[in-house]
Amino acid sequence: MAVRNLARAGLGERTEVRVGPALESLPKLADEQPPPFDLVFIDADKANNPHYVEWALRLTAAGSLIVLDNVVRGGRVADPANDDPDVVGTRAALELFGTHPRLSATALQTVGDKNYDGFALARVVA
Template sequence: MSGSQVWDDVDFYFSSHLTPDDDVLQAALRDSEAAGLPHISVTATQGKFLQLLAEIQAARNILEIGTLGGYSTIWLGRALPADGRLISLEYDARHADVATRNIARAGLDRIVEVRVGPALESLPKLADENPAPFDLVFIDADKSNNPHYVEWALRLTRAGSLIVVDNVVRGGRVVDADSADPDIVGIRAAIELIAAHPRLTGTAVQTVGSKGYDGFALVRVLG
């Protein structure tokens, strides 16, 4: 049996036991696929991981950078209390339309807001609103801008907040210091920023599964 088949089988085993079929989430994936969105949503087990992180954090305010079809947004939104708030930033208006419908179907449209446009334009506008500090920030957008997203996440959070940066391994290519790929350059810059910043402490976890070989950085904001 190939390595990738083992990864798929293990993912199926865990998801079938720990994240059983959910009509709303399955519909979100189906509608995303029907609309031609790329197949880059988090897996069910990863979505459940994000939900648990938000619940452990007792999050009331969540920021997501990169909405896609709203699959991860739904997982995160389900962790919020009735008066919680989740703001998700999406570059592509077509993706945002799909996500908005999926979020409404999940009954989360009262606490989730999708904002359309380049995140590096939306983030300064968000900061100008002086929002309550975000308890958790999930970064899953264009990897080349990861260091900028981490800097904005730090600005918009508080001591004790969590920052999750997805897709930091890229099949192992993150170790290539000579890579000219903007994604790899951005990921490495973000990791080095996290390592050097006096107000951040973090780690990175490598993962395998139905989406291949990748991983995420988990970062805590210090006082």
């Protein structure tokens, strides 16, 4: 689906889609020493969100934007007693967004067909 949508958007020649577990793919990508990414969109297994944020920091530079999707999770992220791995991972990633010295971040709640959820935006500042 990603390949087809990128082609429809006229970006097929400018993009590369990699399929596989991200925690296996990201070290390989980093070994290739690509130029810093301008935008990183994280929408993967939520339990590993903190790891994806750390990888995003390795692969970006000042001025880049990191987007973390599905951060409200129906309000469950705000419940400290909720120990669901997806909620715990999302909460930890949000805490990283809020405390990491290289990031300036905010989170937004959305309301729609999926009830309510949200996303977080972090600008890499250093």
